Amino acid sequence: MKDILQIYKYTFAYRTRAILVIACNLLFVIFNLLSLVLFIPFLQLIFNSIDKKTALSEPKWTGEITDLIIYLKDSYNYFMQEMVNNNPKEALFFVCISVFLAFLLKNIFRYGAVWHQSELRMVVVRDIRNKLFHKAMNLPLSFHTNERKGDLMSRMNSDVGEIEIAVVAILELIYRDPIAIIINISALIYLSPKLTLISFVLLPISAFVISRIGKSLKKTAKSGQEQMGLLFSNIDEGLGGIRIIKAFNAIDQIYNAFKQVNLRHQQLITKTFRKKDLSPILNETLGAGVMLCLVWFGGSMILDINNAQGLTGEVFITFIIVFSQLLRPIQGISTNLAFMTKAKASQDRINEILETDEKIYEIDNPIALSELKIGLRYENVSFRYKDEFVLKNINLNVRAGQTVGLVGESGSGKSTLGDLLPRFYDVTNGNIYFDDIPITHASIRDLRNHIGIVTQESILFNASVKENIAFGMPNATIQEIMEAARIANAHDFISALEDGYNTNIGERGSKLSGGQKQRISIARAVLKNPAILILDEATSALDTESEKVVQEALDYLMRDRTTLIIAHRLSTIINADEIVLLSKGEIKERGTHKELMALKGMYYNLCSLQGIQT
Helix, strand or coil: CHHHHHHHHHHHHHHHHHHHHHHHHHHHHHHHHHHHHCHHHHHHHHHCCCCCCCCCCCCCCCCCHHHHHHHHHHHHHHHHHHHHHHCHHHHHHHHHHHHHHHHHHHHHHHHHHHHHHHHHHHHHHHHHHHHHHHHHHHCCHHHHHHCCHHHHHHHHHHHHHHHHHHHHHHHHHHHHHHHHHHHHHHHHHHHCHHHHHHHHHHHHHHHHHHHHHHHHHHHHHHHHHHHHHHHHHHHHHHHHCHHHHHHCCCHHHHHHHHHHHHHHHHHHHHHHHHHHHHHHHHHHHHHHHHHHHHHHHHHHHHHCCCCCCCCCHHHHHHHHHHHHHHHHHHHHHHHHHHHHHHHHHHHHHHHHHHCCCCCCCCCCCCCCCCCCCCEEEEEEEEEEECCEEEEEEEEEEEECCCEEEEECCCCCCHHHHHHHCCCCCCCCEEEEEECCEEHHHCCHHHHHHCEEEEECCCCCCCCEHHHHHCCCCCCCCHHHHHHHHHHCCCHHHHHCCCCHHHCECCHHHCCCCHHHHHHHHHHHHHHHCCCEEEEECCCCCCCHHHHHHHHHHHHHHHCCCEEEEECCCHHHCCCCCEEEEEECCEEEEEECHHHHHHHCCHHHHHHHHCCCCC
16 A cells, blocks of 8 residues: 555646546546447437437426536536427438437547646656666665675666556546446446346456455565566676677577576566456456346347336447446556556655665765865774674874875775775764865765766766766866866876867777776876875776876875875876775785884785886
């Protein structure tokens, strides 16, 4: 029920559009019934059952609302009798025109409902995708580390697609089909109470059979959506790792793994479709059986010599036509319930993301950060992933303008120490201070505005060089962008590109070399002009020639900035003001390069392994 209410709220976030859909659907139901009822005079003319001798008196309305329907019916019968008495062919022509107009209006209002539904369903989809994407952007890195990107894409695509269908289904389920059933049943009772009572006995059989199918549909649908996430992940990994796949002749291996996942997805979705589509088929079959029972009962009543029911041939045919229309909203309810069942499974998966704890919180009245004057301070900082501590009781002072190198074996906690500063994660214990202000007391946006990051993997986007350098700074001028590129030793190669700064660099900068991509990343940091700089293995993936050019740009970038350098290649931090060696999440050694070499401890051993002797 919670999921259905949530879909209902999505729909009525655009109340005017939803009300227009409901109004058009109601008018469609009314004119649909009217187009059928108007056939009665036509049938009476064909069967010649209008008594021309018995003149009807002109009806008068008492003014009571309850008498309105009777007044309209009597007025129409009076009008038709007058026309039949005067000119039967003219009466037949009038009936045909009336039925045509009723059909025309019915279809106009049906299209009106579809017209407004088309926008309603897409604005709801747009809003949900916006929420999901915004939530994904705000979730901590730990979430993205644990979750598959393909699964997130599946939720934003397939699961949201199910909600799109449900947006229309819920309006029809609540405001169209039940009202259509009530109106049609009212007409049936008016035409023949006895036949209507018989239909009430037979119809619940259909409802019982359909309800048995729906119970297993949700579980199958959810499994299918989860398998879609795995499928998207396989596609993403296969396309993203195509170079390595080809290099290791692993195409068959990856393809076979993909085929297995795709086969399982096909089997689950096939089962889902079969269960969903079985509902309306069974409903129609059972409905046809009910209708044939009514034909037998009604036909027997007409053929009965004593016929005390007063059931005429034209009324009976009209009853059957109206009853056949009653099956449509009943079948619509069955189909829409199947859609809602699938949508509930998708809503569960969407809510798993939307309700995920962001973990990185801001206080209500954050303190504004000014220029860094004293420095950064890690005070008794500990951090853990799940149950395992990655950092343990770290105490570290980084004075303003100082360069500190963080070294150690893989998994020692170097990158995590850097990630805690911009609050990609929050500390488990302790505090980090910007001057004397705990970073948790500042807004995340303000804090990150003071920090620039250059990582080992150059994260670039499928856009122009200019847009990549000015990423996050949309108001930067072309002169500022070019100056930042010059400082990063990137201006010359950018100018040589086909369209210069307007050249599109492809997905993840695929049109550029590693050194070129890294220099654009550095230009981006230069343009931001941050007070604090984090260099995470910024040159470790480059060849010697590219490293030299990039290192020159980094040296310029680090001037007068507070810098944390996370390094495996120790030659890049020899000149740091302080070097901190971590092992298993703890600080083991600290000091300048010369001081640590003199200790001949862990740092000395690492330098020896890399051929650094002084």
